[in-house]
Amino acid sequence: MFDRDKWQEIFSTISKNKTRTLLTGFSVATGIFMLIFLLGAGRGLRNGMTNVFAQDATNSMQIYGGRTTMAYKGTPEGKRIQMVNDDYLNLKKSIEKIDAISAMSYIPGAEIISYKNNFGNFNVSPVHDTYKKIKNFEILQGRFLNEKDIQEHRKVVAIQDAVKEVLFPKEEAINKFININNIKFKVVGVFNQPSFDESSRDIYIPITVAQKIFNNNDHLQRISFTLNDVSLEESLDIRQFITYQLAAKHEFSPEDKNALWIQNNIENSQTFTSIFSAIEMFVWIIGIFTILLGVIGVFNIMMIVVKERTKEIGIRKAIGASPRSVVGMILMEAIFITAASGYFGLIAGVGLLEIINKFDLIYKIYPPAAIYFLNPQVDLGIAMGATLVLIVTGTLAGFFPARKAASIKPIEALRDE
Numbered sequence: 292m293f294d295r296d297k298w299q300e301i302f303s304t305i306s307k308n309k310t311r312t313l314l315t316g317f318s319v320a321t322g323i324f325m326l327i328f329l330l331g332a333g334r335g336l337r338n339g340m341t342n343v344f345a346q347d348a349t350n351s352m353q354i355y356g357g358r359t360t361m362a363y364k365g366t367p368e369g370k371r372i373q374m375v376n377d378d379y380l381n382l383k384k385s386i387e388k389i390d391a392i393s394a395m396s397y398i399p400g401a402e403i404i405s406y407k408n409n410f411g412n413f414n415v416s417p418v419h420d421t422y423k424k425i426k427n428f429e430i431l432q433g434r435f436l437n438e439k440d441i442q443e444h445r446k447v448v449a450i451q452d453a454v455k456e457v458l459f460p461k462e463e464a465i466n467k468f469i470n471i472n473n474i475k476f477k478v479v480g481v482f483n484q485p486s487f488d489e490s491s492r493d494i495y496i497p498i499t500v501a502q503k504i505f506n507n508n509d510h511l512q513r514i515s516f517t518l519n520d521v522s523l524e525e526s527l528d529i530r531q532f533i534t535y536q537l538a539a540k541h542e543f544s545p546e547d548k549n550a551l552w553i554q555n556n557i558e559n560s561q562t563f564t565s566i567f568s569a570i571e572m573f574v575w576i577i578g579i580f581t582i583l584l585g586v587i588g589v590f591n592i593m594m595i596v597v598k599e600r601t602k603e604i605g606i607r608k609a610i611g612a613s614p615r616s617v618v619g620m621i622l623m624e625a626i627f628i629t630a631a632s633g634y635f636g637l638i639a640g641v642g643l644l645e646i647i648n649k650f651d652l653i654y655k656i657y658p659p660a661a662i663y664f665l666n667p668q669v670d671l672g673i674a675m676g677a678t679l680v681l682i683v684t685g686t687l688a689g690f691f692p693a694r695k696a697a698s699i700k701p702i703e704a705l706r707d708e
Contacts, residue, residue: 319585320636326578327640335667353554354514363544376509391424392516406458406469417501433480449480453492526557586684593692614697625689633681
């Protein structure tokens with residue numbers, strides 16, 4: 292039941308010690324503010340990194356050739372490992388749990404891309420039609436490469452939306468022909484894909500066409516594939532299998548870590564999840580300790596309040612006030628100071644995150660970092676958790692001073708100087 296007199300008494304006590312109360316409340320508000328902001332910032336960093344890594348399927352692996360750093364069977368160190376079509380075909384046959392596999396080739400020399408009077412520098416990547424299953428593409432118009440394009444050596448391309456804006460600023464791109472090193476390719480699709488940087492502008496062509504007309508033989512730059520229902524341990528076994536298989540064919544030591552670079556996104560995604568879980572835990576620890584510093588301040592101020600009001604409390608008890616009512620009065624004051632201060636800290640933290648979101652401040656301050664920091668926010672569960680922390684800490688801050696107040700004997704209180 293609402294006790295008006297008790298609340299008037301609490302506000303009267305606070306008003307007599309405004310500076311002390313404001314400083315104590317500020318420390319509590321700062322603790323909650325730091326907790327909310329750091330948790331929101333951590334979520335923004337997680338969202339950004341998730342978006343960056345989303346360009347590759349989380350169940351995918353990529354293989355790149357490197358250079359040996361160990362002599363092996365009479366071959367000196369420094370040998371370049373050049374993957375070829377046979378490597379792609381052998382892996383496709385030998386790995387049972389492969390879902391989709393695609394190789395990527397390259398075009399030797401400079402790439403000159405144009406349409407009428409529009410020119411641009413773009414990344415031209417020869418791939419198989421299955422590459423779409425490995426990369427996270429969103430087809431905006433038309434289609435991606437298909438199996439017939441590969442088998443029939445069709446001169447077709449799928450272009451990124453950023454490429455379309457340069458080459459086709461005022462017209463549709465589908466079924467138009469662009470020039471790649473003076474060879475015409477028909478545009479069959481426009482897509483969008485997540486990327487590490489905003490300057491990424493990709494064009495994909497059939498790998499069979501590139502190897503046939505751009506004179507790069509059967510050399511491959513990368514082999515990518517996705518796996519079906521594979522655990523982390525199985526993915527590590529597959530990585531080892533690939534290493535030994537390619538080592539036997541290209542004659543390098545399986546122990547040479549630089550001969551091949553195998554990117555295991557199954558392992559990376561689990562590592563990524565573990566790292567950000569640890570970061571969130573660390574943020575909670577920092578935030579709670581910051582709140583505790585504020586709670587210590589509330590504890591101290593309530594101890595001072597009890598000391599200053601010793602005579603008053605003694606008189607109350609002498610005229611019949613129960614220990615419970617004394618405890619309730621002190622607890623209510625402590626909880627009110629903590630809750631009110633924490634509420635302002637909560638609102639300030641959420642408000643700052645909303646401002647960062649609304650006005651895209653990270654991009655304006657430091658554009659390269661914007662891709663790694665996306666939609667910082669605090670969900671309802673975290674806000675409720677912060678509220679629970681406030682209630683518990685406010686109660687703890689007032690409990691011991693309240694117990695001390697309840698134990699005051701009226702006669703000793705009246706003698707207190």
